[in-house]
Structures are given as C-alpha cells and as structure tokens.
Amino acid sequence: MRATIREVAREAGVSASTVSRALSTPEMVNDATRERVLRAADRLGYAPNRAARGLITGRTGNLGLIVPDLTNPFFPSVVKGVQAKAREADYAVFLADTDEDPAAEIGLVRVLAKQVDGLILCSPRAPEEEIRELTEHTTLVMVNRRFGNLPSVVFDNAEGVRQAIAHLQALGHQRVAWVGGPRTSWSTRDRMRAMRAATSAAGMDLYVAGHFPPYFEGGVAAADLVIASGVTSVIAYNDVMALGLLSRLRDRGVDVPHDISVIGIDNIQMSAMSSPALTTVSLVKEQAGRAAVDLLLALLLQPDSVRNTRRELPAQLLVRGSTGVARTT
Amino acid sequence: MRATIREVAREAGVSASTVSRALSTPEMVNDATRERVLRAADRLGYAPNRAARGLITGRTGNLGLIVPDLTNPFFPSVVKGVQAKAREADYAVFLADTDEDPAAEIGLVRVLAKQVDGLILCSPRAPEEEIRELTEHTTLVMVNRRFGNLPSVVFDNAEGVRQAIAHLQALGHQRVAWVGGPRTSWSTRDRMRAMRAATSAAGMDLYVAGHFPPYFEGGVAAADLVIASGVTSVIAYNDVMALGLLSRLRDRGVDVPHDISVIGIDNIQMSAMSSPALTTVSLVKEQAGRAAVDLLLALLLQPDSVRNTRRELPAQLLVRGSTGVARTT
C-alpha cells in the first residue's frame, strides 16, 4: 500500500541507493537528480519505513518517557515539553506511568529500553543500585534527580526555597514547617536540605513534619501535625500537597494566611485557583521537558559531548494569597 | 549486544525457524524442543527485535493516543487507562498532545499512523471530513466522539445531565444556565442536546451562555454572563470550567450554592478540593481508556468483529457542596 524506496527509484529513474541518499545525505547527490527524486517521492507520498530503517541503523527514532504519576499536574506539563521538542526532531515519544511504584519503574525501563534510542526518567523513585545497572545498557537522562555523572535536568531548589524562606522571614515568621514528599524522591531530599540550609541561615526554626504521599491526601494528613507543631508557616513538597494542607486547615478552622501561611512548590495551574490562591515556587516545567530532550538527543549524537551535563533550571517564588504577616501569638 | 534469534538457535541446537515457532506458536513444536529453546532464550536474555518482526509482519506492536490537552486533568486519567491496558497486551503507547488545535490533530494522526497498528483519538476536534479521510488508511477508535460507524467509547451524557437536572429541580431550581465547551467538540454538542432534552422534559428554563475554551479561564469568562442571566444554577461543560465559574463567582461576591448552584462534569480530582467542593457528573475516565484499547485490539485482530461497536460508559451525579436549594428571589 505505502510506496517503497524502490518505487520511488523507478519513478525517478535512479537506483534505490540514490533515493536513500537524496533523502538522508542530500549533499552526496547531484542537484538535478535530487530534485527529480524529491519530486518522485512527493508524488508517491513516500515516507521511509521506520522499521526497515531501524533494522539496519539500529536506531528507532523513538524516545521513552517515564513518569511516576500522570495525575499529578506537574508531570503533564513536563510531558508536553518533551513531546513538543521531540516532535521537532522527528522523534516519537513512548509514555509510561509507574503509579509511584519503584519496581514498576525498573520494569518499564527494561521493557521500553528495547524500543527506544533513549529514555527520560522523570522524578525516578528507583534505588540507586538499580539505576546504576540500567545505565550500562541504556541511554538515560534524568529529570528531577541527580545521580552520579548522568546527564540530568533539575530545578534550583536551593534558590527557590531560599526565596520562600526570605519571603516568610520578611513577613515576620520565625517558625516554619516542612512537609516532605516520598522518601525515595531525590527532590524531597534536595528540598529538605535546602530547607535546613535556608532556615538555619535565616535563624528560623524548622519543624519537619515527615514524609507523605505526594497527593492531596498527603497534605491533608500532614495538616494536623503542622497545626500541633505551633508553626506560623509551612512549606510543602509540592502544590498538590499544599492544596491538601489548605483544605484541611480550613476544615480545622485555621485561617490561611492569618493563622498559618502556606507555600507550595511547582506552580501547577490549580494553585492559582484555590482560595486563597497559593503562594508557590514556580518551576518551568515544560522547559524541563524540552531540556531533557535536548540533552538526550545530544547524548545520542555524541555520547561524550554531554556526559556529566547537568542543566539547572530556575525556580522563582510566586507570591499569592496564602502567605501573610505572621500571627503574633 | 542483544542476542539474536540465531544465537538462541545455536545455543539450543535447532534452527532459527524453530526458535521463532517455539516462541510465537508453541503448539507447533515438540515439547522437549520447546523446553530447550525456551531455556536457551532465557539464558541469553533473548527478546525478539521488534523492528525486524515489524518489517515482516507489518505490525509494530504500538498504539497511538492523541489528546487535545494533557493539562486538562480529564486526559491524564484516560491516558493512564490506555497505558495500563496496552501494557497488559504488550503494546507500547505513543502519546501526542495537540494543544486543542484541530489542524495539529490531523497532522499528528498522519505522522503517528505510520508507526502504530492503531490509533485512539480522544475528544477529537478535527472536522468530520478530515476524519473520514483518515479512516481509510488507519485503524481508529474514538473516545468522546461518535462518528459514523467508527468504533467509539463515549459517556452516557444524556443520563448524567438528566441526573444533574433532576437534582437541581429537586432543589427547587427553575432556571439553569449551560456553559459550553469548544464548538468543535462532539461532547459539547452531545451534552448541550442532553441539556435541551432534560430541561424541556423537566419544564425548566435553559439559558445557553455559549461556547468557551475548556479551561479555567473559559469558566471565568462565562461567569458574568451567567450572573447577568439571572439563573439560579449552572452546569458547565467540564469541571475545570466549573472551577473557573466558582472562582469568578466568589470574586463577584456571588455565594455558591446560596445564590447560584454550580455543577461540573468529569469529576477530576480537583473538584473534590475546591470550596465549596464541586457537585459533578462523575465519569469513569480510566475505564474509558481501557475500553478504547479493548476495542482497538479487537479491531486489529478481526476488523469486522467490532466495526460499528459503541461502548457507552456510565455517568453518575456526585453531589457535593456547590449545589443547594434555589434562592427564592
């Protein structure tokens, strides 16, 4: 049904090799010939068979993207960025969702690895050991996790948290709580470190509420601990959890921001829509996706060029209604 | 690097054909031989090269999924369902996002069609004409759109809207507004029809606010029209828009549900988290994704078996805080 390279060759009066070259290495073929080939290809609606090409080149023209949970609005944005950039480079993207399960993550990488040229792991939860092993057979780029000298795209959590803490301090807060995400998440650890550093530099008290699932319910669950701790402000691992906090605080009759100021991280769409609107550390999510694809493609072209490259993307505090002057009790 | 079928053959002391058969048509090969082959394959970590297989069978083992906007929480849920079901059947899923652009949609189908065995179009916006043309070269399943006798998965919008209207009527509402989604969306038209039918059957007045972008901002934009229309209740095309309505109504000092009751459709996670929580028509989104894959795989196996199959999934009203007794002015 679909035209093959041979038919184009016949139509253009050349050999298949010439057609192939006219399309993939145009400078190797005479101008007039190339023109003729291109017209013939166009006339027949020819597009190379990717399976056949992949068979001989060993490349598939596909990328894989693995995320822990698509229903967390952070990830669809990254996916969009990956998609857009990949499409520009004529790559297609396999998407897989692990449901926050580190074991599923490893399994998916193994399965997907055979069908792609490279993989982007977004917020991977798998243990270091497993990931190290994967890197031996697979071209990987990590988003939201640093790991050895693997190429990675991360956000400047330290700066984001610093801005958030500075903001709280300016509002007179002295005690701040930290509501962490999954224990296995690198971002959780990184942000927690940043919290420790920033609060200690600012001379503020830090209350660590612990680790919670990165869902609305996780924030809900953390809220009571936060209230009991007596802090006047709280920073959550991500916006979804911060919204959970907001919800439970309201239910408990705690006024935000009057009694407690709340700050999230990610700047998901919904954070602008809550009431009060959520003050948050804004991350350029789509850009992270695009940067990851950039890195991956560079890595595929010349494996050594970007080894050990770490892109760090900016984080910027966005002040909205959920933070205010500290209560004075 | 990766083992080929020949190596397995040598290892097992048989020919490549036998290995192939042992793996894909086990009943054609002697028990003992098969056992030997399987062990050899296992020892070498053999997995068939999909490109080579695809080259000869003409099948890729891939599915494509096209959605209009991943950042609308409705779609990630569908994607999850598609993923899960596809993975069970050992298919991988290409995902593409059209940014609500019907032209991009057609383009993506064309591109993706070559790399997959079949495509799932989720809430497709493209004009009928174009879609009809696509069906000639491509195996398609539609979600959220009926089209000729193409296999499709849709929700029982009529029932969902009927329940919503009955609920409003029971609360004493006489006038209800409808805030529509994109003009090109089949769901918008279907739900609008359902609104006409249900309100007329119930003897209620219907105010059609028009078509709006299916985003939070669309709901915001519609809110003032709704207020001005004097209705006591409003149903929005989806939850995201309903949340936009909620937000703008609050800004305008209109109390929900006291002054106006608001109902959404989809039951996205966020709808439970707004304040007041959103009354909504709940849709089984993941199930829609799974059903679409079911249909598509059946279609690939025996093209005639499910031609003209339409799966209709239930819609169920979920009452929360955003609806209440009609004001009496």
Added chain:
DNA sequence: GGGGTCGATGCAATCCTTTGCAGGAGTTGT
C-alpha cells in the same frame, strides 16, 4: 593525449525475524 582525481551513481550485502514449502522420521492401516 594519458594518467589521475573527483563527483555521482549503482550493486549487493546486511540488519533480524517470520513463514510457505519441502523433507525426514516415525506411525498407522491394510
């Protein structure tokens, strides 16, 4: 004018798997 160079093109092998066909071994029936 002949040897050398260069640019453009074709030939043929190759990637890995699947599958139609044929053949060999063993079994059954007569």
Added chain:
DNA sequence: ACAACTCCTGCAAAGGATTGCATCGACCCC
C-alpha cells in the same frame, strides 16, 4: 511391507532501507 499420514523441523525467501565498495564518466593537468 508399503502407502498414506502425521508431526516436527529446516531451508530459503521476503520485508524495506542503508551503506561500503566498485564503477563510470568527466574533467584537469602536465
């Protein structure tokens, strides 16, 4: 004991594109 089967396995072709190598003509320069 032979024909007719059955069951299992191997041979070889096929699928479509890429690419190293060879070829061929043209052109240049001495």
